[in-house]
Amino acid sequence: MSEFYHSVTLNSESCKGCNNCMKRCPTEAIRVRNGKAHIITERCIDCGECIRVCPNHAKQAVSDPLSRISDFPYSVALPAPAFFGQFKNLDSLDQVLTALKQIGFQDVFEVSRSAETVSRYTEQLMKSDRLNRPVISSACPAVTRLIRVRFPNLCRNVLPLLPPVEIAARMARREAVQKSGLNPEQIGIFFISPCPAKATYIHMPLGTEKSEIDGVLSINDVYLEIVGIISRIEHPEPLSQSSRIGVGWAGSGGEASVLPSDNYLAADGIENVIKVLSEIEDDKLDTLDFIELDACCGGCVGGVLTVENPYVAKSRIQKLLKTLPSSRQQHRDEVPSSALWTVPLEYVPVMKLHDDVATAMKMMKQIEDLVQEMPGLDCGSCGAPACRAFSEDVVRGLASRGDCIFKRREQVQRLVEELSSLENYLPPPFRKPEDEDGAEKED
């Protein structure tokens, strides 16, 4: 597998080469070349913003088809908490879980169940002084990747706990082995994901060498499979083992608000996340204990693979929470080492200009000079998201100065002036006394 796997990809046929995605990308990872958007793979954090804004639906997230579950004799569905917010008039989570079993899964394991576990572990870890404050949640993989490429100083603030979905996968496999008597590798663990960042996670996990998840299905694909079935289920199986704490993770603030400390902040939407991270970096939020950051507006209910508007989904989740016990798990005295990261989060300086500082400085000087010359409209016609990014591309050798249509226009204007002065030029025998001024002047 290549060094960077991405679940966000481009369907070239649908791409019209407009600059919507390029302008929106939080890591300036998109360029338009030859009429198509291109993703600079090492910069992409799979947040899915480009999928959200593409008017031509050319940006897609790669996920597995439902048919893949039959590759295993025993498949377990791991629905994300946000999944439950997609359905109208739901009385209980059991309806959704029963429907999942009807479309071919042998069993279900709610990610909200392990989300409660992660809440307990976090609570326990926060009691110790081992963590750097403010502690930043590691649950949103897009945010964790963003920190890794843009906020080197904050890598050590990220909570070194595996995300709920990974812990769910491990618990689900163990349970399935017990129930079925099969070998662990005969069990297929399928996450029903709200976003591409989590789909990427299984190929390039954070905090661990290998993910236990075998496949990722998108919420919108599975939604279509079960939405018709749900209303016909009269006696749902009592399958749910979730609590309010766990299902609350579906929306922004769900993770942070259940921690004992009120001294927290929850931000959602990638631009807000970047602002908060900059403030943490400048020591401006050093009095806070915990920071929950979700790349999508509204939290996971706002993921680009969901069906429903995030606010509608959140409202439905609120209603469902009332049907659930407030918690199902005891406080934990200890956090098992299996839940902790075994691979530390390390800065990946993808924005660095050059390995040699002196060379990087030379390049930066050229960039700063070029930025001054640029029109500053950030129009995107050059195929780069802003004049500064374009200047950087030019200095890196990835674009040429004349790709700026305004620079090009200046060239044309100069050419026109030159032409008109040539046109007006009269050799001395043809000049009249009053035309003397019009004669071409030597430079």
Next chain:
Amino acid sequence: MNEVLLLHYEIRGGDFIHAGESSGHVKNILKRLGFHPNLIRRTAIAMYEGEINMVIHAGGGTADVKITPEQIEIRLADHGPGIKNLDLAMREGYSTASDSVRELGFGAGMGLPNMKKYADDLKIRTAVGKGTTVSILTKVSRNQG
């Protein structure tokens, strides 16, 4: 030959909303140049404090940044009221900021102490009624090894 990168910023007085833009810009440039994350942090915070000071107390000023592969020098110059008692100003928690400024969340008296904490060398020249020049130096060598 030693490579030098010079940056210049005009900082507007009283503009609390945009205060910190210059130090933010320097921070991003340092990341692009590949300096050690800790050096970037120390430099950015020290400069931010200086920038805020000029916004609060001096009606703005200028910031000149000189980057070399070995160190970063930041010179913040203003024509503000100057610092009457520099020893007091260096103390944590001491501030002459007005109540209205404090209401905005500034003026905690940590500006100069923080600068001293994060800089490898800090020089302050000040004259009452004429202005203040703060020179902050951060060195790459402190973050090596």
